[in-house]
Amino acid sequence: DEECVEDLLTAGARARVLYRADPAENPRTLLHHVGGRVVTQSGDDNDGNATCTFALVDDWDLFNQMLGRPVPGSSLATGQGTGVWAATGPAETVVKALVNANAGSVPYTLTVPASSGRGSTITVNIRMTPLTDRLLPALDFAGIGISARMNTSGGITVDAFAPTTHTAPITERSGLVSGTYAIAAPTATRALVRGGDVSGVPKYRELVATVLEAEWGFTGWTYVEATDTTDNAVMDARAQEALDVAAPKVSLSVELVESDDWRYGVTFGLGDEIPIQMNGAPLITDRVTEVEITQRIGEGLVVTPRIGDHTNTPDQVLVKAIRTLARSARVNMPGRH
Known part of the structure; x- marks a missing residue:
């Protein structure tokens, strides 16, 4: 309404969007969907019919x-x-x-x-x-x-x-609309960490992912500089970080449709782990990473859950790539650990 628009137009405005997930059984229960600061506003005026569009950045930022x-x-x-x-x-x-x-x-x-x-x-x-x-x-x-x-x-x-970790897999019959997947082998199974000097001699530690080596029949090395520390626990943690990055990768991108038995805020939520069974693919479990809620004329609210790494536009792919490179650069800069 006009009062809300005036508030949102104020510099530094913050807003919260609530979602009535179960209007039939629990009409008074509202689910927090997104909330944070208004970062952009735009509008148009067409023959006196003015519209305003606002974009929020969630407080998770x-x-x-x-x-x-x-x-x-x-x-x-x-x-x-x-x-x-x-x-x-x-x-x-x-x-x-x-x-x-x-x-x-x-x-x-x-x-x-x-x-x-x-x-x-x-x-x-x-x-x-x-x-x-x-x-x-x-x-x-x-x-x-x-x-x-x-x-x-x-x-x-x-x-x-x-x-929540769900056990019943989602298939085409139970809500799967479309999806893609990819599985990649590990790139390293052993991490060698160089720590600081002890009595003038560099300290080294090695961490081996023995289960992965046996499962994939592969041995590969990665090297980590940790010259700011000689603590075994810290060096081992750096090694584990490197092995986590090099671990086997399962990339899953799935779009679902809601049903009576599969409803956002009632039977599942953001972050839940869901097993997905696509035709011709192994059973893959991944997280609910995005829930899009739109208001469509003639359809009311349309809720579209997505699972996995859902980057369906060139802009999203580019932004994710830039963020990943920036994070990698910051983490590996001299003096940053």
């Missing part, structure tokens, strides 16, 4: 904007030293500790509930890079998701959640 400082809270001029901020523990605990440590660097009031210790053990080392550069690779294998949502006081609540 917080993790792209925050830089992980080696010594959070200390002076940028003299207090950052030459080391890294490092932590090892359950994924939820490490993520929340990192966010809390750098909360003072963003203009929002952050609320971070106490950790429940969910997720597998991860190690994060960070020095002046966006949090996503270090968190996303680690969380891919940790079994939890991280949310950042606008709260009633206008701040942002950062929390963890455990996605």
